[in-house]
Amino acid sequence: MKQWQNFSKGFFKENAVFVMLLGMCPTLAVTNSAINGLGMGLATTFVLMMSNIVISLIKNLIPNKVRIPTFIVVIAAFVTVVDLVMAGYAPALHEQLGIFIPLIVVNCVVLGRAEAFASKNNVVSSFFDGLGMGLGFAMALTMLGAIREMLGNYSIFGWKFINHDGILVFILSPGAFIALGFLIAFVNKVTKKV
Amino acid sequence: MAKTESTFLNMFLTLLIVTAVSSLAASAVYNLTKGPIAEVQRLKLQKAISQVMPGFTELKKVQMMPATGSDSLTFFEGLKDGQEIGVAVKTYTNLGYSGLIKLMVGFKPDGTITNIEVLEQKETPGLGTKMATPKFKDQFMGKNPATFKVEVKKDGGQVDAITAATISSRAFCDAVMRAYTTFEQLEKKQNNQEEGE
Numbered sequence: 001m002k003q004w005q006n007f008s009k010g011f012f013k014e015n016a017v018f019v020m021l022l023g024m025c026p027t028l029a030v031t032n033s034a035i036n037g038l039g040m041g042l043a044t045t046f047v048l049m050m051s052n053i054v055i056s057l058i059k060n061l062i063p064n065k066v067r068i069p070t071f072i073v074v075i076a077a078f079v080t081v082v083d084l085v086m087a088g089y090a091p092a093l094h095e096q097l098g099i100f101i102p103l104i105v106v107n108c109v110v111l112g113r114a115e116a117f118a119s120k121n122n123v124v125s126s127f128f129d130g131l132g133m134g135l136g137f138a139m140a141l142t143m144l145g146a147i148r149e150m151l152g153n154y155s156i157f158g159w160k161f162i163n164h165d166g167i168l169v170f171i172l173s174p175g176a177f178i179a180l181g182f183l184i185a186f187v188n189k190v191t192k193k194v
Numbered sequence: 195m196a197k198t199e200s201t202f203l204n205m206f207l208t209l210l211i212v213t214a215v216s217s218l219a220a221s222a223v224y225n226l227t228k229g230p231i232a233e234v235q236r237l238k239l240q241k242a243i244s245q246v247m248p249g250f251t252e253l254k255k256v257q258m259m260p261a262t263g264s265d266s267l268t269f270f271e272g273l274k275d276g277q278e279i280g281v282a283v284k285t286y287t288n289l290g291y292s293g294l295i296k297l298m299v300g301f302k303p304d305g306t307i308t309n310i311e312v313l314e315q316k317e318t319p320g321l322g323t324k325m326a327t328p329k330f331k332d333q334f335m336g337k338n339p340a341t342f343k344v345e346v347k348k349d350g351g352q353v354d355a356i357t358a359a360t361i362s363s364r365a366f367c368d369a370v371m372r373a374y375t376t377f378e379q380l381e382k383k384q385n386n387q388e389e390g391e
Contacts, residue, residue, distance in 0.1 A: 032319050062208055063200040070212050077216035081223045088230035091238070098316075152320065168358075171320035 003128045010132030016109045017140035017180075018187045023109040026100050027141060028176040034157050037145025039093045041138020043086065043101060045131065047078045048110050052130030055118040062119075071114040072105065079104045109137055140183075147179050238313075243282045246300025246309040247272045250279055260376040263288075267376050278303050281380075284313070285373035289365040292316040295325075297366070299373040303381075306338045310370065322362030330356050330363070339374040 016022045026044070031037040054074050062070050083101045086094040094101065104110065113133055118126040149155055152170030154162035169175045198204050243253070250272030257266045268284040280303060286296045295315045300308035312326040324330055333354060334344070344367045345351025346360060355363035 058212075060197050063198045063204045065200040066205045066209055070208060073209075073212050073216050077219050080220040084220075084223050084227040084231070088227040088234060091234045166320075168320050172318065 003124065006125050006128040007132035010129070010134070010136030011139065012136075012187070012191050014133075014136075015140060015187075016133060016137045017144075018184050018191075020109075020112075021184075022112055023107045023137065026103065026107060027144065028173065028180065030097055030100050031141055031145040031148055031176060032152065032171050033149040033155075034142055034146040035093070036096050037141035037143075038138060039090075040097055040100060041134070041141040043082050043097070044104055044107060044109065045134025045138050046082055047075060047104050048113060048134040048137075049127060049130035050078045051075045051110060051114055052118040052126040053123055055114045056121060056123045056126035059119045067119065068111075068115070071111060071119075075110050075114065076105045109133065144176070144179055144183055147183065148175055151175070151179070239284075242298040242311040242313055243270050243272075245311045246298050247280045247282045248308075250274055256380065258376055258380050260372050261379070263372055267373065269377070269380060280308060281377060283373040283377055285369045285376075287365045287369035287372065289361070289368050290315060290317055291322050291359070291361045291365070292318070295362075295365055295369055297369045297373070299370055301374070301377055304338065305340055305374065305377065306336060307334045307370070308336075310334055317362045318359070321356070321359040324356045324359065325362055325366050330354075330366075334370065339371065344371050344374070 010016070012018070014020060017024075017027050023044070026040055030040045051071070051074050055071060058070075079102060082104070083094075086097075086101060113130060117129045121129070146156055148170045149157075151167050152172075152175060153166040154160060154164060155166075167175075170179060198208070244250075247270075252273040254271040254273065256269040256271060258269060259266045263286070265286065267286075270282040270284070271278060272280050272282065281301050283299045283301065284296065285299055286294060288294055293316060295317070296313040298311040298313055300310070302308055310331045312331075315323065315325065317323050317325065334342075337344075343351040344353060346353050346355040346363050346367060348355065348360060349364070351367065353363065353367055
């Protein structure tokens, strides 16, 4: 029951994008298509899960004064792994996401969970927290990517349903802000009622 | 287990161990993925070459400095049964809306463009990225830059620019022209060598 809470809070109650507004840089930048949002979300999920596990394992060995640099080094190691594996086995996605994969290192969601959760909880809880938070982030990015792709390119996951150029602004950066604003408002309206 | 004290030695050792283990892990993964990454790059180049210059059986690689620009261009001369059937040129421009664009341009021996592939670009999604679509780049197919002015119509050329992406279209033309002029230089140089022999 407790683990279910650790896992599920990442989706709506404490969603990184909709509620905490963390990790806005990749959220706004890469979500011009649903597949990009999903890819970025899953890459972040992997890093978040692994760094949470490792940090909760070594939390007692780390002197308090150097905990942040230690967290960053652990996170950076996992990001490098994701970056290299993606370049080798998913080159198309890697090309699309470009600089934003290395930038997961400085994603506030990852460091935030390390500091606020993994450094205070045991391994199992940290694992579920990382997985839930990561999948919640991936869900938010995929939703935003899907909306922007549907309006901006009239397609969903690359499948075009109207053979015409879309509303261009939604593919460009202003569209990211507009779509995200409406999405947050909508999600808050729905979740407040429940 | 008690929390480790923040003494100088403890902090030093923790950071030393954490960074050492992390870099070890990263280098292990680097070695594992080195092969697949190189393979992906090679296949991508191979695919681009055969897109712009179909039917070759042998490739000859030549590097040549362009008259303008800071980096050399790579020429892949395609041979079939000992006969030159064309050249694929890996060219670039820095004039893109977001900087560097890399193209692969295929020429017949007489300088006619066979096809163009976009290798690398960071243009605005939905605007400049349309340079990779057939609608834009197919207008270069079968044209010879000696008679077809590779410049956007706004600048007095014959190229239809992409709507709302004139800068990207201009950059595309720049890269194609850099490939063409260098290609001509190379041909001249090779002809001179043959005459001299």
